Amino acid sequence: MTADAPLAEIHHAHRDVGGGWLRPAAFGVMDGLVSNFALVAGVVGGGAEPRTVLVTGLAGLAAGACSMATGEYTSVSSQNELTRAEIDKERLELERNPDGELRELTLIYEAKGVTPALAADVARELTADPDVAWRVHVREELGVDPDDLPSPWTAAGSSFLAFTLGALIPLLPFLLGAATLLPALVASAAGLLLAGGLIARLTARPAWFGGGRQLLLGGLSAAVTFGIGLLVGTGVA
Template sequence: MRHGERHRTHRTGWLRAAVLGANDGIVSTASLVLGVAAAGTDTKAILVAGVAGLVAGAMSMAAGEYVSVSSQADTETADLAREARELTANPEQEHAELTAIYVARGLDESLASRVATQLTQHDALAAHGRDELGISDTLAAKPVQAAFASAGTFAVGAALPLVMVLLIPAAALMWGLAASSLVFLALLGVLSARAGGAPVLASAMRVTFWGALAMGLTAGVGALFGVAV
């Protein structure tokens, strides 16, 4: 019988990469545009810099996610291979380890031993991977999925400030872009919170605060550079 509970743990892999990508896309592109604009650059140059930042950032996010998550996947594979060897060489010791894990979680030793025996008979490596190493199909590293999610959402996030550059008059570009980017970040916080089942307000405030800090610092550097030049 199916139960009505809705869990979101299976989303953590792609959701983390997607939120990271979208957040970076909005923050880095808006910060870049604000910094260039604060230096007194014309709209065409601002757009060129923004588009270059979008392409470079999306590729960087894809490569970074793929490499980092691949390293995690390699570690998981190596740990599972080692566990498989230990199961072959010392099955009794591995059974005892699994039993001890279930005892620590609250089962009496007799029941824990029976559970360990049945799970070992069903799929010993999966049982040890899940309960001893913390590796499961749901939470396993997926490099390609993370790379595509991060790069795609970065491009979408980065496109938003560039669209605003086209829509906002040059005289109001600095304040208009900053305000619209903060709105985009707040919406991202709300969407990511709803997708992950987290508190909406805390998520929106967290994303917006760090985005505002990044944009403010970059605009300040751009203004100082423009004055110096």
């Protein structure tokens, strides 16, 4: 590679791993699909009529999507509030004890393999500007980027939409007039394979591994609730 090579040839792009959308989206679509498929299976196992199954599934979709969005918003907001509190503490320490914080940053760089003299020079250079100093300390000590905290709205919206999409899959056959669990079983199995495979590809894992794993876990969940519904329905009858 030559020194005058274009930047596009020597720099490789990375995917966004900290935007706050992938985890809630992946969790949401799987939770929606598995939980609603399991709910539908349990209700069918209990002997419910198709209309009752559909109403129960739609209620589960609405309740689950709202619950997921609320939980994600609260979780990310709380994490950000804790992070900002620690940032404020770090900025206060830099004002009260700049020499101590300088030594701390120097030791951090030494622990990473930088020679003591160079570590001290780097620490001094980075802390010369107060606006840069606290950001450097936050990144090195807390391991977070203060300028790129995850958005609670992004997490909540991703979770809500993903859960809704996943939860609709086992309901589609009933919306189209199905009277048995078999069409929902086929649709849910296909959805689990597809969603698991796509998520696996996003995380650089084999599609067959992600799809198979989700199919196995989702199938076990539905089998458990179907069995419980069957037992309870028989007992009530």
